Amino acid sequence: MMATPPPRTRGLVLVADDDPVMRLLMLEMLSQVGLDAVEAVDGVQALARYQELAPDLVLLDVEMPGMDGFTVCREMRRLETHPVAPIIMVTGGDELESVTRAYEAGATDFVSKPINWPILGHRVLYVLRASDAITRLRIADAQHRAVLAAIPDTFFRMNKDGYYLDYEQGHEASDVFSSDLCVGRHLNDVLPPEIARRMLDKVRAVLETQRISSLDYELPVTGGAAPLRARHGEHAVAPPVRHFEARLVATGPSEVLGLVRDISERKRTEEQIRRLAYCDSLTGIPNRQAFLETLEAELVRSRKGNKKFAVLFMDLDAFKRINDTLGHDVGDHLLMAVSERLRETTRPSDLVSRTEVGISNLARLGGDEFTILIPDLERVENALNVAHRVKEAMRRPFQLDDHEIFVTASIGISLYPEDGEDCNSLLKFADTAMYHAKSCGKNNAKLYSSSLTMQIMSHVQLEVGLRKALQNDELYLLYQPQIAVASTRIVGVEALVRWRHPERGIISPTEFIPLAEETGLIVPIGEWVLRTACRQAMDWQVLGQRPLRVAVNLSAKQFKDENLTQIVLSALHDTGLPAHLLELELTEGTLMDDARATMVTLEQLRGIGVYLSIDDFGTGYSSMNYLKRFNVRALKIDKSFISGLPQDSENAAITRAIIAMAHGLKLAVVAEGVETGEQLVLLEEYGCDLAQGYHLGRPSPPEIIAQMLGDGAAAAIAAS
């Protein structure tokens, strides 16, 4: 291959003519116009010099010995690797035949003899300039093509009326449409009408403003190159689509250049990112972020349209226990099943309030917390109805692998605009209402209301007060006698705590004990009760009365306190009360909570020698197996069974059965809430051992008990 000659500053012309005079004249003429020249005496030399020197122009005589000018011209044009230089052929005359042959051989131009020398000079310069321009154009065109080949986009030219002037398919645009179907056609024949209209509007806007602009559109995947319109009707079902972005730039007053890029992948990625950001990965339903945005939009919409909406906040009761006992996998499956059931329950057709309510309004905020937005609420009842349906849906057992799981849900509801005017407040209030629902016994739905806020405020104040109650000596104990049914003699007392609140007066334990449990204050309060009751029992003994068993209630939190045994031991030790005179009342719920730990604690307490009984029997699990295992001494039949006696035959049967069963297990039975003589007679008939209730003695201060004991009611301490 020949080396490329260095770039020249002046043009070099190859003069090929066998006539020395002609060559001389030509050289002279070229020099006059500032060009360099080299000579060739015949066709063979001309070809050799052409290859060797790569001249910028060739002046080629037609008639030469050996190889004539036409042949030389053809050969020169055949040299593909050589830069294309313009060739001016010098013909003997201007007859048509030789002119035609010259062009056919690849000549750029011709001059005929006799030569007009001054004009030839200008002609040569002109051809050189034209050739230069063509070379530059060719380079620009090559660069252009290289750029287009390098980018994946399809490009087109279009006039202001929407006709494609040019269409070049990008290398990544496979199955949209091809250039032969576009060039010369109108947008309407190529694109679906709606997209064609938008594109034409954009073309005109770009021409008017002379600014770059773009538009996005979707096309169904056709799988071939036919115009979309022709194929459009073929799709019976919604076909998959591809997304495109067309960028339009004006290339003149009435023409635009369009670059079309397939942005399907980008859209897919964006969608994926959106899904990750807005969907809960476990259940696939919207997450907290998505819910907050939906809520925000709903707030704006409702504010504008003067409408109401409700936010439902649902939490599963005891989900933590399921997670802890059956494992996180089961917990996850349960959450998935719950969200599926919620999805079904909140389907538009299921909602009375509005047809638009759908899954987009359902979300999982995290853990076992779900929210539902009910827009366009006409009546509060509609929100309660939805809550009720959700609650009912949750109650149906969940079958997960080989577990049948029963759950219930607590739901809180906040209303716009009544409860709050911003998203955070509405969500917070729905959450608060949910907690309220839980504290009212779970499996409940509650509306948030300002009165609820008041309740919570007073709850907070109560807590602050309770913290001080112990220090300020505001707690005191009342004692309720327990009577042996057969002899009507007092055999024991139950200690019941009271709180003398400085402003509110006497507060019942049913109000403050749950609060004490919630806050953990039950542990110090419980210890105080235990010590006070033990000391009181000793005081009665010291005063010359008979020994008397004192019963103290133990809440679940106290029972789980690892120092319990120690506290009991130290109360007995410090007061000197014999262990068998202390009765600890436990509820079934407390015992069932964690069977293994319960057994250990019970074992320790039995080891100390205290008397253990089950309180409120019949209201909870009422499991005989457990009673046997826990090895307690007595059970107390809940007052709800006694209160209907003797009329309520069902409760009578239950009471009788409990007594018989307890005796079978060698347990003593205490009937609680005995309010009438009739009840006492019936209980005696059933063989009940002990009784307690207003009929036999109300909860009373220690001096009243002392009096009762002194009045002759013998304290017959059960040796059992």
Ligand SMILES: Nc1nc2c(ncn2[C@@H]2O[C@@H]3COP(=O)(O)O[C@H]4[C@@H](O)[C@H](n5cnc6c(=O)[nH]c(N)nc65)O[C@@H]4COP(=O)(O)O[C@H]3[C@H]2O)c(=O)[nH]1
């Ligand atoms: N209707 C009716 N009620 C009767 C009758 N006889 C007694 N009662 C009431 O029934 C409750 C019996 O106590 P409980 O079942 O252990 O139920 C207790 C117990 O669970 C808890 N509690 C009371 N004192 C303490 C304590 O010191 N520690 C703990 N952890 N809980 C306590 O508070 C609950 C309520 O205590 P109180 O309000 O004192 O209510 C007492 C008592 O006043 C009757 O004939 N008719």
